[in-house]
Amino acid sequence: MSVDDAEALPERTRRRRAPKPHAAGVKAVAAAAGVSLGTVSNVLNRPEVVSPLTRAKVEAAMASLGFVRNESARQLRAGSSRILAYVMLDAGNPFFTDVAKGVEEAAQAAGLSVFLCTSSEDADREAAYLDLLEQQRVQGILITPIDQNSSRLRKLPSRGTPVVVVDRALDDASHCSVAVNDVLGGELAISHLLELGHERIAYVGGPNTIGQVIDRRDGARRALRTAGKPMSNLIELTTGALTVAEGRGAGQRLAGLPADRRPTAAFCANDLLALGLLQQCVSLGLRVPEDLAIVGYDDIEFAEAAAVPLTSVRQPRQLLGRTAAELLLDESSNPDHEHQRVTFTPELVVRTSTRGTL
Template identity: 50%
Template sequence: MAVSIRDVAQLAGVSVGTVSNVLNRPEEVSADSVERVTKAIDELGYVRNEAARKLRAGVSSTVGFVVLNGQNPFYNDVVRGAEDEATKSSIAILYGNTDEDVAREKLYIDLFQDQQVRGLLIAPYGDVTSRLQSLRAAGIATVLVDRFSGDGRFSSVSVDSVAGGRLAVEHLIATGRRRIAFVGGPFDMRQVTDRLAGARAAAENAGDQVDLEVVATSAMTVDEGSSAGARILARHPRDWPDALFASNDLLALGLLQAIVVDGRARVPADIAIIGFDDIPFAGAAAVPLSSIRQPSRMIGRTALRILMEEAADPDSIPRQTVFPPELIVRASTSGA
């Protein structure tokens, strides 16, 4: 059985309040009481519950982090960046994966609010505006991750996905591609719609020479990418696109897998492929994958830093940090 502060007080012959003062404000306690309490602590082997102490003081040593797809290595790197920054302040990260499910997202937000975390980082799937407002009212700071706060009510750390989509399609056009398919979904995800918007802008700027079609997926996973690839290859070869822009690297890897297994088309000679995120697996694929890079760890570190500043100053003005995307060219589009 764990030794409690009451056990220490009983053995030392002092009140619980005196033991608390010895632990937290020893300068306010007589030397005799300090000695008696210290001796009792040593004899009983009492270890104070630091988490409970901080919670009672109104300062939690934990931060919640809710991500929308824990299977995507991009989010693993973002969390790692937040953890690297959190350790500087002796903060622990509690992590929850919603798996692109609104009910699970609500469950984790409720859980972290009940735990009275110091703050919440969230890469949201659904519309969480009202929930984040209630967290703020409860004194819990919040920062959006991988999602731009359009109305500016909350701080956010993201990458310009519209610019990223434009970069991807401009690159495909520069390599001579004219029949391009955007592969992605679901379209209630802001990241997907922003990347498609950038792709469309690039195609429109190129004029009538470029045709951009949309191949919808229900999720951004390898399996969905493989399924989309099979649907594309089921067409007559003359109706195949000559380039595929996937809304993330997992989809792109699934597309690549489908094309390689089918064997009728070559990458990139017949069909070029580019993804988004530049996860570690991209460069290690059978045909190294071109991608739009997001600075994943920097996103996590920046989000945690802003969260700690807002937790310390609830009246601070929300800020929007937007990193520029970077085009990474590999063999899946260049043939190099």
């Protein structure tokens, strides 16, 4: 022990400040249990390789120290996340929450958790969430995109984050997609109304930038064509959004028409519109379906619960979500996964709003 020794040590006062006050880590647990670091990790990740006695000691130490595994560190080292995200367009529309339920079902079955994010139809928020999720290195992203041609969206898969597009049929080869045949849905709705003898039919929907709105209208036109009716029988009422409030506005416009020019039936691009329309028309004295028959789209729970139960085009909502999640899981686990485009078939549910009582 020479004096030199003492001087040789630089004054290591470099004290990094501890970011968080205290939080027991594997190290502390290992010390408390009298085992090594690696053993604690084994208890956490491969409990079967550690002897029951040691395991018990470690588990006791964890409990008494209130150990909480640091997921960031785990993920950094292990490189895998147990999380999957669904970026929805609008949490207020029951259609999407039902899809989310399907997603969660499938995820739970695979032992994963789901985080829900809502873009609220705001492209900036959507972009921010996509960046965040990519940085988090989530297992995969399910999304009903605002703009399906966004470059951000297209780049994700090539950088290692699988993406599945929900409720939009995508012509792009970089993702899977799950959708419902909207053209057919529109056709079903209008055929039904034509069979009931309606001649002048309104199509309520908008804006015309939304794929769904266009497809459903095209389906409506096709049904007219098939029945040999003139295209002018379809009166288009364009709305600014697919909301209850817009539906009410459309009802106002419709009810304002003279009875001999007013359509006798209306087909709405979704149920929210239809519910608004229904409410407004009834409150303005029109009888549904005698004066105006109404068909909605989505068959959300509130469609059936409306005081005049709504005829609607049903989509397999939960199945949509479940399938999307399953495609995502396949993509991230199966090395020779191939992108698919799954299309479901909608179904008409007839209720009082078109058929009257019985």
